[in-house]
Amino acid sequence: MAGVWKRDGTVAVTNGNKKVTGTGTTFADTKNGVAKGHLFCITSGTSVDFYEVDYVVSNTELYLVQAYRGTTATGKAYEIITTFSDSVPEFARRLTATLSAYQQQSDAFQALLTSTATTVEVTAPDGTKQTLIPWKRVTSEGEGQAARAKTEADKAAASATLAGDIVAASALPLPDVWAPLSDSLRMITGYGRDVLVGSDVVARMVNFSRNSTATYIDKDGLLKTAAANEPRFEKEGLLIEGQSTNLVTKSEDLSTWLKNVDATREKLAGIYTKITATGGTMGCYLAGITLVVGKTYTISFWAYAETLASVRLGVEKESSATVNTITQTPTRYTKTFTATQTNGTIIAYSAPGTSGAFVVGGFQLEELPFASSYIPTNGAAVTRAADVCSVQQAGNFVVPATIGCNYNLLSANRSGLAPAQLLGFVASNKTYDGLRVITSSPLLKLQSLNEFDGGLSPGVTCQLFGTAVFRAANGVRNEFSSGAFGVPTQGDWKGQTLGNTLYIGRAESSDNARYLFGHIRNLRIWHRALTDNQIKAVA
Structure with a gap:
């Protein structure tokens, strides 16, 4: 069993000097400290010397009544006899120390309960200092946090309402014409070539033809050959090219x-x-x-x-x-x-x-x-041979209209060629009407053409690839791309005589110079004028 004498740490002593310096010692411990009259024991050679303690300075320093007689040394083991059960002074000292310790803890507890300071420093039973937050501040902070939490909750509710309003404002109706053109010619909505099982229409397809074979890079990056009249789907969408x-x-x-x-x-x-x-x-x-x-x-x-x-x-x-x-x-x-x-x-x-x-x-x-x-x-x-891709105009292009698609041009350089046509149709016997990307050095522009009414729109700056949106309603038309709207321009085709075919990736004229030479995907047409917020959602 461990003894009750004090022997923690080590001491350094000097011959002829009364001072004892401790390392890792607790001479001034309030519960089992060293007091005047205690016996300090230390081995000197083969004998054990006893000295009377005079007074304690701190946990690591005390003084003896007599000067140390042994050899100067450091890191020495020692014992201090602190237990004199029949000593009245010793009992009084211990009682005083115990009451002092209790009072110290009571004072610390009272400070924690009643102090209005920001922090309170208390001494733990092991002698370490701890900085704590008093109870009044805890309750005050809690009330403040609750108030702030309510404020933030109110803000969050307002933001959620606003976000809901934005979502509602930008929610898109189902397109009246929808051709994803990602891996097939199938249409989700709209009128196209009927696929029949018996007399039932089980699907509608975009019309497509090409009078020769053609190569393409499929979605796994390999060079493939498509048979005549077989569409070519690359990772960017349906590839549409003119003759070459x-x-x-x-x-x-x-x-x-x-x-x-x-x-x-x-x-x-x-x-x-x-x-x-x-x-x-x-x-x-x-x-x-x-x-x-x-x-x-x-x-x-x-x-x-x-x-x-x-x-x-x-x-x-x-x-x-x-x-x-x-x-x-x-x-x-x-x-x-x-x-x-x-x-x-x-x-x-x-x-x-x-x-x-x-x-x-x-x-x-x-x-x-x-x-x-x-x-x-x-x-x-x-x-x-050139690719020819189209749907019927009847039932698909109806003014007012909003048209959106993703496109990707093979190159911005169209030297010697006309603008790249995204969509083309006949209106009032004009054969180049529709939506196009035109080189406007050094930028590209998305523009629409109504030869009968308003001519070519000012357009809006666009990129080599991106989303093109076009709106025609209330006698005007404008375009949207790259996060910006074009200036509204006269002419929405309402009341004009429209042709039979809506071409995808070329003009109604088979002019090779007006071919897209690029990709189209996710073609959508709404028979209404979408709002600006809805158009931003399309793009």
């Missing part, structure tokens, strides 16, 4: 091209051919392509480096139509240029002073200011 011709007669198998010096060519799977050059300006070329000086063309191809990244790929003698550096990631590279010569020879060379292997294929040269979807060839130029 690939002038490169052998787009994939470069082993059939002419060699320039000595280079090894190996046909790989798919569109690729591997070229290994042992020196600079080695590879192959395809001649026989004639360009028209002053016309705009785009050369495109896929390529990646194996051991050689410095190359010359593109149209020979057209500096702005060649790619000189490729990466190790298969990438489609494109270069748009204005022809300065009639010679359109296509080259696939290593760069001067280099050697190594690179992989290339899928060459395409077309008379467009951007690269359209890849057109494979094998011995002759090939033309991809």
